[in-house]
Amino acid sequence: MTDTIQPAPEVDTPAETQTETKPRRSGFQPRRMMKKMDPVAAERQGRITMLAWKKLGNENAIAFLNAHDEALGGRPLDLAVASEEGLGAVERAIESRAAA
Template sequence: MDTDQPATTAKKPEFKRFRSKFNAVKLSPEQADRQGQIARSAWTALGNRDAVVAFLNTHDDALGGRPLDLAVASAEGLTAVEQAMAARAAEQG
């Protein structure tokens, strides 16, 4: 046996460690409450999953933005979105 050669040692495989890739800003407790409230209100007013998703996520020219974003941003935005949603629900019958 040749003793001039270094012994080879088995390397342990390296594993990638789990790291969250969530970089978005987290909602404050107040914003999270408003988000939950507008989702519940939309479900009550519109009653249809597709209608709720479409209303909350589609830019509304009359409101000047996406209803979900406006409702989460402030209490005034939440009120405006709820009023617009009630008007839309009344129009739909």
């Protein structure tokens, strides 16, 4: 029995497979274009998030922090991140909800 050597199949090289179309852009901004959060604001965000999770539980904390609150006059997470006064108001609101 005689073995015959078959030639290797042709493979496209990367230069042959490139197209002239531009890559699609995603709807997201590149990291370099995104504004970084102030470290103090990031610390307030972490504090209020942890307090809410401890006092209200995971699902209730997420719902409370992300929904508009009429008594506070805004979204609690945004208010807490914006200023120390907002943080204090949201902390008091969490404590009163946890006590109820």
